[in-house]
Amino acid sequence: MAAPCRNCSSLISKFHSLALRQFLPVVTQVRNSQYNPYFMEPIVDKKQLEQPLDESNPRRFRPIKAAKTEQVSSSYFDPLAQKFINRIMKDGRKSLARDILEKTFENIKHIQVEKYNKATTPEQRAAIECNPQAIFTQAVENCKPVLVTTKIVKGGVTYQVPVPCKPNYQLFKASKWLVESCRDKERKIPMEKKLAWELLEAYNNEGKSIRKKQELHRLCEANRAYSHFRW
Amino acid sequence: MDASMRAVRCGKTLRLFSALFSRPKTHDIASNVYSTSACFKSASAKQQHPHVQSLSSCRQMSNLAEQFKAATAAKRQAVNVQTVFRTQEGDPTKQSTAQEGLFYTVPEEDVTRIFQKGLPPHFTRQAKTFAETSFMVRKPALQVIEYLKHLNLDHPAPRFVLYGKRGSGRTLSLAHVLHFGLRDNWVLLYLPWPCDWNKWPHEVSPSPYKSGRMDLPIEAAEWLVSFKAQNAHLLKDIRLSQSYVWTKRETADEGSLLLDVVDFGLNRMKFATDCVGVILKELRKQAAMHKIKLLVAVDGVNAFWNQTSVKNLEREFLMADQFSLVHNFKKMLLSNWTHGAIVCTVDAEANAVTRREQTTPYYLLGKEGFEWLDPFVPVHVPDYTEKEAYSCIEYYLDRNWIQHEAAQTEEGKKELIFLSNKNPFQLMRVCAAK
């Protein structure tokens, strides 16, 4: 590694990307990224920002990516929700997608808080989760597949081979199922309503998206015999 | 000022006490606080239990939902402070500036009686979720109520016009005044949103009484229903001062009950609009005899001087006052009858799209409307003050409406206030997703 220099960070980054591409072609394969991999992610959390950097911290000499518009230092900032908004979004209409998710949270709260207020005993109340962020997070977590299948050609025959699912792909699959199972529902009902229902169902391990996950798992189970084709 | 500044720094408990003691009438408020001793307990509890469990311990738990539940439970335990955001003074006739910025709960029977229609949709939905309807006691409504309390009823009815930015709470201030009216035995003549007549009339038929005017039978019947629900208890003994002939066979004789006219209007939809006219006329007469006092309340009164979406036979758009309903109610807005008061709001949304730039009365009413209401007392409905905004957030927290953990902290609250710029409607929307 080149010695870090304050004034020529861009030069170093160029050199680095070249070196990395030469020796670690897989690592540098970043699809659709404007930045070369030497750039670091920005920190948005205020508390983390306030902490001092030590001398050897790479943030001192490596360039930082510009923060995206949705990355804010708000105490209400939720990166998972931001990712999910991108899944909801159609034709780049992000503000609409954001509105939909916010209204979804509102609908979840309306459903749950109403239940909470109607419940009479403390035990019943304790069983009702009112926090929409928690419901959303758990619903996404419940929808994440453990295994996925991949196509592998052996001897002219294509096999659906079960492979373990990577975390990023898990999140992608879960959000995609959640959104798509809403889009399949009745067209005239607004998206925020359908999404609220779907999230609540997924939170309870029910519903369309959970079924989709289970179907995939079943397929993987059925194709267990092909799993050695992975290598 | 100094007290409030210090309060922000020292946290929730201190703010409570500074709010208590910065007011001159300490005893009045202290009686309205739930329990002051609870504050002491919670303050000590806060020191023992830290706000959030450390993140590393959270990670050990397998289920994310359990984590959230544990965290929120810990928080509820820690922050069990009942800050002053609520008053037990549920009777608007007894409220004063001491209760300013505090919420009071409207009894369920009052809500069903007055507000079958008229409250903003977002507010109604929230009220359903909260299992209660609460209004914040705010200065504009208090001011109008104060005027109404000191009124010389022998004088012609004075007019008050509430105006302000969008979402500043004009409709809810009007609702507060209406609740006062109900408790103070005023006969309420309430039009929730006459702009709807202009835009989406259900059914338009030519008036049988006067040619050239249009009747809105369904809207008239709707109004009769709500009028009956609001005022039936005050109108039991009111009798007609003259007889009215609907058709050859159907008449309302002199001395018959006014509520019979209401029922007749509901049964014979054709005459519902005329019934409204008769009722208004009779009520004016009865008020002049000091039997009742009338409170006319119109939300978005500037709709009366706007164009409608209905065309006449010459394919010209009708003006609103060509509806007999509007014509009759416009007469109620004139200051030529006694024993009553008129409270209106002006709203840019009730105007055509081209005339919505300002929110001030003259601009919204136009020359004709202004001259019709002149002289009136304009009452400005401002955005929340700092205290009111905090009170609103505390109320939402109390109703389990704001669920995000960050909203429990001072910083989170400040952020909500900043995002909404203290505009009540915006604050409501900002809090909706949190």
Add this chain to the structure above:
Amino acid sequence: MCCLRRLSVVHLRLVCLKLDKNGPKREYSRSAVLCSRYKQEKRIREVEEEFRTFKIPGLKTETGVKRTQRRKMPVPPPRYQQMPVDQDWTNVWPAATTFKWSAVPFPVRQGYVETVTENEGVIPSKYANAELMKIPNFLHLTPAHIKKHCAALREFCTEWPAGLETDQACQKHFPVEVETSDYCFSGPSIRDPRARTITVKVKLSDLDLDYHARDKFVRLVGDRFKPDTGEVIFTTDRCPMKKQNYDYAMYLLTAVYHESWKREPWEAEKTEEDMEKYFWDISKSRKTVVALLQNIGEIDKESAAPEEKKLQHLPEDTSEEKLIAHSEVVKYRDAVSDLRNGEESQEALERYGDGVRRLLNIQGSLS
């Protein structure tokens, strides 16, 4: 190259032939013989002394040619070093010219250095500084220059008229300002069509007008009146000559002035909509307020309400004239007029509300 060599060989032969031909000439004349002998001897001598070289015409050899070098004049030191402190600057820099570093006696820097390495991080000085030459300088317009200019122009000036010392005095004595333009034009015609235009400016406040006449004047001149400066500006260019246009502008001004003083019979038909602003006296507001107060007066006479709730400020006589002159009504009138004529601000609305509350005795103030 090969071709050249063959040519030279041919040439050599020719010379030999010439030599042979010279032989018979010797017998004809003695002098010629002597001469030829001398020449021949010389030639033989030359041949014996050194090898004859063949000179190709046109071909110059560089060797041995010494270039004449121009004598270098010593560079004089820059002029600013020899300048006396009390010199006349106008002689150094008589007219507008590009910046010349050697003639400017003060230190000056201009330009931009991108890094610390460039020019040692110092902004370049005046020596050979192109940046200083690009920008305009005002070294020819120093106070000393202006003084000289004024002195030169003095003999062409007349004395400033007494009594016009201030701008206000000028404005007072000469309220009409006429603008004309002359153009120098090098062409077959010395006329310029732009020279005929006349602009006449008058302040409306300088004209003797009452309220009606002023309003009519403003309406007549239309957008020629500028409300922000209060000026009326006539621009005339419809006639071919400057003089004609000037006369026309003066005629316009006179005509509009006199016309605005006239009251035509149809002017009496002016209604509220035609008014240039809101007049409370002809407005509906006056009628409603008077009727309302008269109504309240009658009610209060019969009413049994406590005194403080009645309209105590109302005069006994509630005729219209009395009511209009009543102080509370006057306050209300001013508030309405402000609201309608000016901006509908928060303050104006509050004043209006206060006026109405006092007018109708609406009590109840929040503590």
